[in-house]
Amino acid sequence: MNTVFVNGELIDRDKAKIDIEDRGYQFGDGIYEVIRVYDGSTFTMKEHMERLYQSAEKMKLSIPYGEEEFTSKLLKLIELNGIGDGIVYVQVTRGVSPRQHHFPAKDVAGSVVAYTKDFPVPVGQMENGVTAKLVEDIRWLRCDIKSLNLLGNLLAKEEAASNGHFEAILHRGDTVTEGSSSNAFIVKDGVIYTHPVTNLILNGITRRVIESLCGKNGIMFQEKTFSVTELLGADEVFIASTTSEVMPVIEIDGKVIGEGKPGAVTKRLQSLFSERIGIETR
Incomplete structure (x- = not known):
């Protein structure tokens, strides 16, 4: 029906x-x-x-x-x-x-x-990781509102997709904000960093679940801006959204991230996230 x-x-x-x-x-x-x-x-x-x-x-x-x-x-x-x-x-x-x-x-x-x-869970991509493209963030200044005005997001996503990438990672100048349809995270020395909740990003629901999981499981989580250079030099990068869950990013603009495969922190978060789904939906 x-x-x-x-x-x-x-x-x-x-x-x-x-x-x-x-x-x-x-x-x-x-x-x-x-x-x-x-x-x-x-x-x-x-x-x-x-x-x-x-x-x-x-x-x-x-x-x-x-x-x-x-x-x-x-x-x-x-x-x-x-x-x-x-x-x-x-x-x-x-x-x-x-x-x-x-x-x-x-x-x-x-x-x-x-x-x-x-909409099936994207198991293969979550296990193997995806690639991304850096795109300048040209969106309006109220990204905290989940409005229908998504032209900036669509242009960025299309630029990434037309070049064979899963996601566009947006930046305003040198500061990384988020993905075109996801939040963006880096891992450096075991600490997860993501852009603070401001008008420049959407406070994703999956983002909030990740923050909660980190707090409950002893994973260091910091809301702190990071640069494009820090993004490309991170040990791990992942994005998160309702449909992508915790998605490893293994390459950005041709630059291999970490070891070029999903990292230990990302994989642990994927496991914890799956457990959370099971608890809430059973």
């Missing part, structure tokens, strides 16, 4: 329609989340939903459902579609109104859509 959620209704995908004057379509005036599903159970759903509502508040955008009600609707959607390993995509826009740059009247309801998708 291919059911989607559109403005309060669970309907067949073929019948789903969005108005051409929806502000998400015309302005990218909206927010989204991607929530992981393992063996039919959601992972870190509460954290994703909390961030969705936080993004809405930052954008002065109203979600027409309470968090508990919305969560219940999404769980029903996952159940109806029989998702095993996959994702549920959630999008909220400022709604439908005649095209104008300022916000519509307060009585204009937001548009809400959600759908599910099968």
Whole structure:
């Protein structure tokens, strides 16, 4: 069954329609989340939903459902579609109104859509590692909002993908920020470093899980900016996201990282992350 959620209704995908004057379509005036599903159970759903509502508040955008009600609707959607390993995509826009740059009247309801998708765990890439390309970070200065305005991310990802790489690692000048669709981490002398939570990065849910796992398992974790030179000279590099989990990066712009294979700290985190999934979803 291919059911989607559109403005309060669970309907067949073929019948789903969005108005051409929806502000998400015309302005990218909206927010989204991607929530992981393992063996039919959601992972870190509460954290994703909390961030969705936080993004809405930052954008002065109203979600027409309470968090508990919305969560219940999404769980029903996952159940109806029989998702095993996959994702549920959630999008909220400022709604439908005649095209104008300022916000519509307060009585204009937001548009809400959600759908599910099968998405297997990328086991092979996690075991062997991936390559990345450095790309200048040209995005706007509110990367902490998970908005639909992703053109900077898309251009970076395309530059990486068209050159045969899994991810683009972004930098503002000499400072590494994050990946085009992930957070970026380096390991040096057993210590994990990642960019502090500011407006220049998205505070990833997987990033938060990694920080928690490090704290509970005696792994040194520091929120500290690092340079492109430090990135290329790291013992290990990995990226993290909802769909990539803990993904080793073994080469960047042709420069081999460490020994050119997933390192010990990264592999330990992968193991701890898998354990966390099992605990939360069983």
